[in-house]
Amino acid sequence: MQFIALDLEWNNVYGKKIHGFFNEIIEFGAVKVDEKGDIYDEFTCLINTQVGKKLRANTKELTHITNDEIKTGVLFPQAVSNFKKWIGKEESVIMTWGDGDVRVLIDNCKYFGCGDTIPFLENYMDLQRYFQRLKGTSKSQQIGLSAAAEMVGISDDGYSLHRALDDSKITAKCFAKIREDIIIKEYIKECNEDFYSRIIFKNKVISSLKNPLVDKTHLNCTCEGCGKPCEALTKWKYSNQYFRAQYYCADCDVKYQVNVRFRKLYDRTEIRKIVRVIEEEIQEEA
Ligand SMILES: [Zn+2]
Known part of the structure; x- marks a missing residue:
């Protein structure tokens, strides 16, 4: 099994054809990493953008990629085909930091007629999820790549952050530091129909108590x-994602604020319940 760290840069533009905003990929960067954590091959490619002919100011600021450089790039379908060739015939796992890049890839493949699925994706691993599981960090807070690198003692000095190739190198180094093949197996997903249904599924907060879920x-x-x-x-009232009510224990003379959120995920309903004591204002005796 060949492990590949992939990173993408993109430009957020308005797509007239789709009547909405679209993250158009502007750069691919990837490295192959061996068992010892050594990088033995790299891939980098700029895309000649078609939806947004010019980069937005914040994209230029973040990536330091210029409009002149973009013009030297290849068209998106060509980049996909070059990347597929670079991966080669060996069975591979593509790893990205968070699954945002995969969603953007799906959108770009659809938009540019490369198909409803990603032509080079056989197996996928969300390295951010794996990292957070190993480090036991809270699921509600996502750890960025450079923070993760710092946590495992990798210095990002000398790297151009927010350039695809260098970010993929840092991703690969983080992976090498925390590689535990037995646990990794749980995180490698075969990119079948179920994988795509899951990844494009949008989680939805339930706002009515009449919902059977x-x-x-x-x-x-x-x-x-x-x-x-x-x-x-009080009765349960819905506001800002949560159903909210107040409760009281007469024995202890304590009031509680209870907030519950129900979220429809792909294959289950997630429940988040937060209970806190309501501190009464201290009345000063006259
Ligand atoms: Zn009590």
């Missing part, structure tokens, strides 16, 4: 002090 057994509150069920002081 809402499991009402979560809409309650147990007192943190005595462990008994609390009584509801």
